[in-house]
Amino acid sequence: MLGCDQHTAVLDHDAIVGLLTTVPAGDLYRRADGVRHDSVGDAVHLRGLIEFSNYCRNDCMYCGIRRSNAHVKRYRMTREELVETARRAVDIGFQTIVLQSGEDMHFDQAGMCRIIEAIKRMDVALTLSIGERDYADYKAFREAGADRYLLRIETTDTDLYHRLNPGMSWQRRHECLLMIKELGYELGSGIMVGQPGQTIDSIADDLLYFRGIGIDMAGIGPFIPHPDTPLAGEASGTLELALRVMAAMRLLMPDINIPATTAMETLHPQGRIMALQAGANVVMPNVTEGEYRRLYELYPGKICVNDTPVHCRSCIGLKIKSIGRTIGQGWGGHVTHRNY
Ligand code: SAM
Numbered sequence: 034m035l036g037c038d039q040h041t042a043v044l045d046h047d048a049i050v051g052l053l054t055t056v057p058a059g060d061l062y063r064r065a066d067g068v069r070h071d072s073v074g075d076a077v078h079l080r081g082l083i084e085f086s087n088y089c090r091n092d093c094m095y096c097g098i099r100r101s102n103a104h105v106k107r108y109r110m111t112r113e114e115l116v117e118t119a120r121r122a123v124d125i126g127f128q129t130i131v132l133q134s135g136e137d138m139h140f141d142q143a144g145m146c147r148i149i150e151a152i153k154r155m156d157v158a159l160t161l162s163i164g165e166r167d168y169a170d171y172k173a174f175r176e177a178g179a180d181r182y183l184l185r186i187e188t189t190d191t192d193l194y195h196r197l198n199p200g201m202s203w204q205r206r207h208e209c210l211l212m213i214k215e216l217g218y219e220l221g222s223g224i225m226v227g228q229p230g231q232t233i234d235s236i237a238d239d240l241l242y243f244r245g246i247g248i249d250m251a252g253i254g255p256f257i258p259h260p261d262t263p264l265a266g267e268a269s270g271t272l273e274l275a276l277r278v279m280a281a282m283r284l285l286m287p288d289i290n291i292p293a294t295t296a297m298e299t300l301h302p303q304g305r306i307m308a309l310q311a312g313a314n315v316v317m318p319n320v321t322e323g324e325y326r327r328l329y330e331l332y333p334g335k336i337c338v339n340d341t342p343v344h345c346r347s348c349i350g351l352k353i354k355s356i357g358r359t360i361g362q363g364w365g366g367h368v369t370h371r372n373y
């Protein structure tokens with residue numbers, strides 16, 4: 034059984050390592066589920082995810098759309114397509130839109146601002162997940178109306194980060210997170226669990242780092258090797274460790290938003306439901322349309338590539354109701370910020 038300490042904020046490095054390794058998984062999940070219930074309630078907030086470009090200037094060793102993967106058929110949506118995709122997502126009920134892409138500088142400051150303004154006129158919350166930009170860009174996007182920004186730190190082990198993200202700087206990524214927070218965005222970050230060379234100790238450090246910088250949202254997913262990357266032959270992360278990390282995150286920061294990630298469902302047909310019962314309170318169904326869904330292949334076996342946004346919305350809605358949870362109303366921001 035877990036210890037009787039209910040005051041989750043006292044968790045230290047060793048206690049987190051215990052949660053990730055020795056505490057029985059079922060006990061941990063139940064405890065995280067209880068903390069989730071008490072802190073953010075039973076509502077599951079849905080975010081419509083639009084993957085609008087698979088061009089990327091980076092070459093992350095694990096990522097299927099890395100710059101040097103010549104097998105990828107590259108695409109980028111036009112502004113009109115993107116705004117229309119958001120419109121259709123809003124029409125089927127989404128109240129948060131997430132725009133995600135590789136680091137595609139074709140979408141410059143002015144271009145992104147026009148897209149942000151058009152989507153914000155639909156009266157929804159808007160999250161950006163478009164990687165590292167400079168302060169002026171983050172500021173302009175915020176002033177154009179973007180509410181939230183998602184940038185995973187991936188790991189706080191700087192040696193591991195520099196090995197797996199050639200040409201990138203951990204310090205720079207960290208500074209991006211600080212800028213995003215200072216500008217008043219809701220700050221989302223997260224890690225990939227099971228990266229080759231990642232240790233349990235470093236994962237415990239990652240969670241403490243998130244508490245230290247005060248994130249509002251934590252996206253935690255397993256690493257899944259992509260055949261056209263240098264990590265093709267490596268072992269996949271496990272669903273159990275990803276769920277444990279997510280559950281420990283819930284204990285450490287009880288009221289933040291935590292998505293049940295798509296990569297979890299790639300490893301198990303009920304992966305997102307398992308996550309919702311182990312601390313998660315958000316799901317981000319894909320609302321990208323047509324061929325683009327398949328072409329945004331970060332890892333193999335991505336779910337729902339042949340489905341439509343309407344189908345995905347209804348499928349996840351039924352799953353959520355089947356476990357006695359409700360679909361969140363409103364924008365579903367971090368509860369400590371929630372004034373809408
Ligand atoms: N370019 C933006 C950025 O860097 O934040 C957003 C897109 S990036 C592809 C989104 C996330 O996908 C990354 O933060 C990473 O954690 C995850 N990802 C990439 N390759 C993956 C893989 N092989 N398995 C699991 N997740 C992966």
Ligand code: FES
Pocket residue numbers: 089090091092093096097098099100134135136
């Ligand atoms: Fe840029 Fe993956 S390497 S999104």
